[in-house]
Amino acid sequence: MNNLPWAQQADSRGDVRWRTFAIGLAALLATCLVVVGLAWKREHDRASTQERVALAHGLALHAADLRDAAPGTARILGLAAVKIHSDPQTRAGLIDTLVADRGEELTPDASGEVALSGDGRIALTDSGDGVGDEVSVWDLTTWLDPKIVEKPDRVTALKGNRKGVETMALSFDGRTALTGDGATIVWDLTNLARPIRMATLAGEGNGGGRALALSRDGRTAVIGNSAGDMAVWNLTDRSRPARLSVTRAHASSVRDLGLSADGGVAVTADNDGTVTVWDLADPSRPVKSADLARSAATTAISADGRVVLVGNARRVETWNLDDRSSPARTAVFEVPLGDMHDMVLTADGKTALLAGPSDSGSLWDLSDPSKPTRLAALKGYGREIGSVVLGADGGIVLAAGPGGVSVWDLRNLAEVVADPERAACRGHTNAQLSKADWARYTGGADWSDYAVEGMDVLVVCSMNPDLS
Structure with a gap:
């Protein structure tokens, strides 16, 4: 038998209810924070992906413009586009650039x-x-x-x-x-x-x-x-x-x-x-x-x-x-x-x-x-x-x-189409993009997101393919 006075018993029940409410509220707030965090991350990732896609497509367009006048630069920019975001558009652009280099x-x-x-x-x-x-x-x-x-x-x-x-x-x-x-x-x-x-x-x-x-x-x-x-x-x-x-x-x-x-x-x-x-x-x-x-x-x-x-x-x-x-x-x-x-x-x-x-x-x-x-x-x-x-x-x-x-x-066209990245790097593994050219062709995209820290050149064939 509970011998506590009635008032003390009421206070005790109130404390339990308050603690339960506080715990529930904390859990709800934590859940909300997680949901908000996940939503923010998804939005951030989506925005980041959109930025990468826009950057890759912009580089591919520059490569297309330079195919005739500067085929070497076109190949480097086209390869960078595929490394940053590989999709049908960037791959097709790089393939076309590699094919153009085989005509005279x-x-x-x-x-x-x-x-x-x-x-x-x-x-x-x-x-x-x-x-x-x-x-x-x-x-x-x-x-x-x-x-x-x-x-x-x-x-x-x-x-x-x-x-x-x-x-x-x-x-x-x-x-x-x-x-x-x-x-x-x-x-x-x-x-x-x-x-x-x-x-x-x-x-x-x-x-x-x-x-x-x-x-x-x-x-x-x-x-x-x-x-x-x-x-x-x-x-x-x-x-x-x-x-x-x-x-x-x-x-x-x-x-x-x-x-x-x-x-x-x-x-x-x-x-x-x-x-x-x-x-x-x-x-x-x-x-x-x-x-x-x-x-x-x-x-x-x-x-x-x-x-x-x-x-x-x-x-x-x-x-x-x-x-x-x-x-x-x-x-x-x-x-x-x-x-x-x-x-x-x-x-x-x-x-x-x-x-x-x-x-x-x-x-x-x-x-x-x-x-x-x-x-x-x-x-x-x-x-x-x-x-x-x-x-x-x-x-x-x-x-x-x-x-x-x-x-x-075009005797090696099948190889180019199957793996344009490998074809672009064959014989050009040290192909580089300078920091100045990066700023010129990307419109000022963050260099540190893609280049090795402390380097003033970007070795395109060594770019992290996981970025795409």
Whole structure:
């Protein structure tokens, strides 16, 4: 029995209640402080992340501006951007910068068309105005060797198209060339220094050759002309070509033409944008298989004849021709180039190069036909790109236009895309950014957040990747 007076018992119960209240209040205050602290930390981290993202994107933009004028600085700034915050934008910017560093001018002379052998060793360029009668022949062997500083001029020139050269084609082995306008000339390039004019293929109908294509072995030629006709020739004996057929392919001029490696499938595009697939299993009787599009600017076909690209200024469509009578469209992707001047596929159909106005060449990965993925852009090429061509495996690129022709060595592109940071640091592990340049390009961002204490230079390849 509790013998304490009633008043003392009441005071005791009051003390317990007060202590309980005080403890509860303290716990509530502590919880509030924790919540506020966590909220502050989240907000601080969010603001810090936003600052890093803004800083990284700003550096990436500076890198893009400097690609042509100062490629070394562009590489350092692009790498710093990825180190600070790696996202699709900064990675794509660094990849484009690294790709730009792999291109060099072949000739400043304008060229409207280019052609390339399968191994990327032999190239053809024309005068670019459709009037000049010369096609330059280049041996790119030394151009693709970075150890050779002095690059040779063209080997020789092909002359004979009196009305000017509008189009041309080169066989996979680089030994047979076609140059065309009103008539198409067949050339033997076995000896590059002394090309031999083998024969002339007369223009078909009332229009000269506007588009040319050769099979891989150089024995089948397909010519599209301004009257809409498609002619198939047998060049097994290049000194005595045999015309196998002439087919009315379109109601308007044939502006583009592609041929599979075996010469069994052709794709033509006319001035009205119609793209048509042709079965040339019997080259003496071409059979129209299907129409793919009605508003195309250009088209391309893979060597195996299974993949076709159809493109215009707004989008590109990929088609599968396993069933030529019923082609299947596998994907559509947006390519805001402003215009579509040319496109080309690698032999396996897994890489595409699209070309448009100035600074608008782009490479795409088509390994998954339903999900095309952008690989890189030919940034830094500040001229209009009118014509592009790829080596068989996509390792060598020629890009041509009114401002000249450039050759790109992209044989390690897969490594660059997979790990642009490693590619940027290869051979440049001591690449540095001074404190003054940091302030210049970052707008005064806190140097101490990224540099080693006491250092006046930032070794970009050693930046802490955990910052991103």
